[in-house]
Amino acid sequence: MKSYRKELWFDVPTRRAFINITPQVEACLEESGILEGLVLVNAMHITASVFINDDESGLHQDYEQWLEKLAPHEPVSRYRHNRTGEDNGDAHLKRQVMGREVVVAITGGRLDFGPWEQIFYGEFDGRRKKRVLVKLIGE
Ligand code: ZN
Secondary structure (H helix, E strand, C coil), X not given: CXXXXXXXXXXXXXXXXXXXXXXXXXXXXXXXXXXXXXEEEEECCCCEEEEEECCXXXXXXXXXXXXXXXXXXXXXXXXXXXXXXXXXXXXXXXHHHHCCEEEEEEECCEECCCCCCEEEEEECCCCCEEEEEEEEEEX
């Protein structure tokens, strides 16, 4: 069995963003030489997500509005977490809703997606360097 590990780095200039990281994951897959197996992709920070959905800008705006309604950033005083001196209480909650990781099957050297599926990095407390782990296992 082969295994492969890589960290992808992001430094998003805004507080929140959704980034399609499918090309980076495909590059990892190609580099690994694995044809049959699984890939795990997870955010290594508790204020960011990795999730799968459609690469459609309307949907991303819907996420932004929906998450901001569920857990508004302001006022930061509404979150007990922010009593630690942080201002990212909302980002922890947004990450929980959007998820930590995805697992995708690898078949014939390709990501075995359903229709329109793409892998996204969801940033909820950006403006600093953060990592995503890509771990592949297979043959
Ligand atoms: Zn925090």
